[in-house]
Amino acid sequence: MKLRIIAFIGLLICMVVVSCQSDAEQDFKRYYTGGAAIYKSKCQNCHGAKGEGLLNLIPPLTDTAYLKKNKAKLGCFIKYGIKETIITINGKAYEGAMPANVDLTAIEIAKLLTYVGNSFGNIMGTIAFEEADADLAKCK
Amino acid sequence: MKKLIGLALIALTFTACKFNDADKPKLPIMGNRDAVTKTVNGKEVVDTVYQTIPDFKFVNQYGDTITQTSLKGDIYVADFFFTTCPSICPIxxxxxxxxxxxxxxVPDFKIISHTIDPKHDSVAVMKKxxxxxxxxxxxxxxxxxxxxxxYELGQKNYLVAVKQDDGTPGGYVHQGWFVLVDKQKRIRGYYDGTDEKQVAKLIEDIKILRTEVNTEIAQ
Structure with a gap:
């Protein structure tokens, strides 16, 4: 009897874990595909279909270390743009400005970040709405 | 004898046809055109006058003055852009x-990109x-x-839309056309510069245009 209960509880835990995982996976897929569409319409012209950038004019999105380090600021960059400045990406200096996308909502930015953060060699996992929203509130 | 002449005539017609429709593809001549009646050797002849790109005077990224003379004997592609363009220029x-x-x-080919924001895009900015x-x-x-x-060159001569509009991102309205111009300054093709496939077609068309033998070139 005791064994049965343990087995049952074990099974229950297994089920919860499995279903939670697939929920998370589904969330990821939803964010990722939604983000891919936004990327295509808002970012790809400059940053390229493979996030390769454009020579020395536009930086690529392949600098995994930079993206990780600035994870909390990425939403601000997308929404409010980057003013004339020099940033170093993949060891190369890029000079210029990035236009703002003030019409993008927090959920759209979360999707976009999930897409960029898990493409072009980046592995950042899902960047959920709550996280993006909280980071956006801290934009300067 | 008559038969022989007849045969020769038939042969001639055949070869003439072959020469005319040549297997080589040809590019159309675009833009507005006018029919002009001229008197040649006392006879009235109707001739087609094609639209050509008039002379202009600009400065390139090296600070050199560029006019139509600088492009003499060249096939060229023209487009309109500005360096701070956030939308279609990068692509x-x-x-x-x-x-x-x-x-x-290739010595007889050039690309000219006109900035539609000359106030910001100085020679130094263009060089950079x-x-x-x-x-x-x-x-x-x-x-x-x-x-x-x-703007006039874009609208009246290349027939592409270019204008300032503070309501659009970046502040300027323009289309991403690449205009192909031949050695006689006639428009031979329009290609959507934002579409990789059309630009591939442009590359093929430039090759075709370069093989075009034209006696009018010498001017």
Missing amino acids: MHRNMLNVYNEFKN YADKLGISGNSWWLLQGNKEQT
Whole structure:
């Protein structure tokens, strides 16, 4: 009897874990595909279909270390743009400005970040709405 | 004898046909055209006058003055852009680089990109932009000059829309057309510079145009 209960509880835990995982996976897929569409319409012209950038004019999105380090600021960059400045990406200096996308909502930015953060060699996992929203509130 | 002449005539007609429809593809002549009646050797002849790109005066990224004379004997592709353009320019020039790389060592070919924001895009800014794109030499000129002249050239001569509009992102309305112009300054093709496939077609068409033998070239 005791064994049965343990087995049952074990099974229950297994089920919860499995279903939670697939929920998370589904969330990821939803964010990722939604983000891919936004990327295509808002970012790809400059940053390229493979996030390769454009020579020395536009930086690529392949600098995994930079993206990780600035994870909390990425939403601000997308929404409010980057003013004339020099940033170093993949060891190369890029000079210029990035236009703002003030019409993008927090959920759209979360999707976009999930897409960029898990493409072009980046592995950042899902960047959920709550996280993006909280980071956006801290934009300067 | 009569038979022989007849045969010769038939043979001639055949070869004439063959010469005329040549297997080589041909590019159309675009733009407005006029029929002009001229008197040649006392006879009235109707001739077609095709629209041509008039003379202009701009400065390239090296600070050199560029006029129609600088393009004499050249086939060229023209487009309109500005260096701070947030929308279609990066992809246009990403695609234009394919054209540049294909023909940069060809002596009778050039690319000219007119800025529609000459106030910001000074010669120094254009040079920097060229450097960032990896453009060197004299096969791709970034031209800067009088704003009204640039807009008029775009609208009236290249027949593409160019205008200032503070309501659009970046502040300027323009289409991403690449206009192909032949050695007689006639428009031979329009290609959507934002579409990689159309730009590939442009590269093929430039090859066709370069094989075109034309006696009118000498001017």
